[in-house]
Amino acid sequence: MSSDVIERIHKALDGVSDPELHRPLPELGMVQSVEFIDGVAAITILLTISGCPMRDRLQKDISDSLEPITEVKSLDLTFGVMNEEQRNAVKKLLNGGREKFIPFAQPDSLTRVIGIASGKGGVGKSSVTANLAVAAAQKGLKVGILDADIYGHSIPRLMGIVGVRPTAIDQTFIPVETFGVKVVSMEMFKPERSDAVAFRGPMLHKVLEQLLSDAYWGDLDLLLLDLPPGTGDIAISLGQLLPASEIIVVTTPQIAAAEVSERAGRIAHQLKQHIIGVIENMSDSACNKCGEPIAIFGTGGGLETAKHLSSLVGADVALIGQIPFAPALREGGDIGQPIVISDPTCPASEAFAAIVEKITLRPKSLVGVRLSVS
Numbered sequence: 001m002s003s004d005v006i007e008r009i010h011k012a013l014d015g016v017s018d019p020e021l022h023r024p025l026p027e028l029g030m031v032q033s034v035e036f037i038d039g040v041a042a043i044t045i046l047l048t049i050s051g052c053p054m055r056d057r058l059q060k061d062i063s064d065s066l067e068p069i070t071e072v073k074s075l076d077l078t079f080g081v082m083n084e085e086q087r088n089a090v091k092k093l094l095n096g097g098r099e100k101f102i103p104f105a106q107p108d109s110l111t112r113v114i115g116i117a118s119g120k121g122g123v124g125k126s127s128v129t130a131n132l133a134v135a136a137a138q139k140g141l142k143v144g145i146l147d148a149d150i151y152g153h154s155i156p157r158l159m160g161i162v163g164v165r166p167t168a169i170d171q172t173f174i175p176v177e178t179f180g181v182k183v184v185s186m187e188m189f190k191p192e193r194s195d196a197v198a199f200r201g202p203m204l205h206k207v208l209e210q211l212l213s214d215a216y217w218g219d220l221d222l223l224l225l226d227l228p229p230g231t232g233d234i235a236i237s238l239g240q241l242l243p244a245s246e247i248i249v250v251t252t253p254q255i256a257a258a259e260v261s262e263r264a265g266r267i268a269h270q271l272k273q274h275i276i277g278v279i280e281n282m283s284d285s286a287c288n289k290c291g292e293p294i295a296i297f298g299t300g301g302g303l304e305t306a307k308h309l310s311s312l313v314g315a316d317v318a319l320i321g322q323i324p325f326a327p328a329l330r331e332g333g334d335i336g337q338p339i340v341i342s343d344p345t346c347p348a349s350e351a352f353a354a355i356v357e358k359i360t361l362r363p364k365s366l367v368g369v370r371l372s373v374s
Contacts, residue, residue: 002036002061005041006324007166009034009036009043011067012068012069013062016061017061020091020167021094023062027093029082030045030048031044032044032046032080033057039072039073040072040073040076041066041072041073041075042064045058045078045080046080046086046169047129047307048081048082048167049168050081053133056109059077062075062077062311063075064143077202084170091169092313093244102213104212104242105212110219110221111219112221112222112223112246113244114222114245115148115235115247116129116132116224116225116226117235117248117249118249119251120257120261123252123281124282125226125250126149126158127330128279130158130159131348134179135356136221138185139356141221141360142218142221142222142224143181143182143222143223144183144224145159145183145184145225146184146211146212146223146224146232147226148225148227148228151196151251152228152371153187154333155185156164157182157279158338159183160336162179162336163335164188168238172216174215196334204234204237205240208238211240212242227264230263231267235264237269239268239272243272243273246275247265247273248277249261249264249275249305249309250278251305252280252298253280253282253284253297253298253300254297254301257301259280261278261309262305275307277325277358277359278302278319278320279303279322279355281322282296282297283302285347300357306319319361321352321354326347326348328343328346328348339352344371347353353354
């Protein structure tokens with residue numbers, strides 16, 4: 001009788017996944033022992049690290065999984081900690097048996113990697129990245145953000161996770177998840193949030209490589225990289241580390257800003273990256289009193305950038321969206337509440353949703369594209 005119940009308990013635990021790794025507990029080697037005596041299920045679970053932040057969540061999930069087993073009257077759950085050998089086995093499992101590598105650079109990767117670029121700062125590139133990611137997650141996609149702006153990282157603030165540290169398993173860490181989006185930023189690894197990052201070129205390349213390879217991202221449909229402004233080391237490193245990555249150029253309607261933003265598209269073209277299109281941020285917004293459009297930051301910058309980039313690459317680079325200027329967009333960034341969450345029906349949120357629809361479709365033909373055949 002007890003052996004039958006123990007077998008059913010094991011089967012129930014097969015349906016319980018680690019909240020961060022999203023793999024079944026038995027597959028990760030976390031179930032150390034299961035016993036059943038006089039209606040009591042005694043289970044020992046090995047955590048990857050001591051003080052695991054998901055301990056309470058695990059306890060609830062395990063308890064819920066045993067409810068259908070009527071013979072189990074109570075649960076005696078004990079938590080232990082994996083030794084180094086067991087943790088190494090988990091890391092090996094997560095990496096598919098391979099040594100440290102960038103999963104998105106592998107030929108079998110199905111993740112679409114898109115860099116959000118601009119030629120200059122202050123165009124709202126990070127706000128666009130955060131809201132596009134959350135809007136894509138709302139549509140059911142598995143989404144990640146890599147805050148690749150090593151010096152001026154702002155994604156944690158925009159996503160409401162300031163001061164949150166990722167769970168680490170030795171040299172592997174789990175991205176912080178919020179609003180259904182997995183997030184990694186340099187800010188998460190600084191001793192103090194106010195500390196400045198002072199790295200030269202070679203170090204920037206190494207940091208980007210580590211953030212891509214040391215994180216366990218899981219299966220993503222879409223990875224957005226919030227790139228630093230300009231055409232420097234990180235832009236070049238992205239093209240080298242992830243040659244299949246694509247680029248979206250963000251500008252404002254101001255012609256002077258558009259001329260600078262165009263350079264981000266030019267460096268992407270030189271690195272053989274596909275330019276998806278141009279997003280014009282801070283576009284015309286409706287007057288609160290009369291409803292007439294107000295062009296606070298001028299007009300035409302997005303179309304001008306798209307036109308010049310189309311001429312450069314010899315193909316159509318479209319203006320894929322115009323985000324109207326909205327104070328709520330800025331306010332949401334300050335409090336860590338993307339506008340697509342706080343006000344999903346406003347014009348800015350609708351613009352983000354429309355852009356996601358466009359970028360998740362692949363208008364490009366595969367004709368002429370090199371395919372890996374083994």
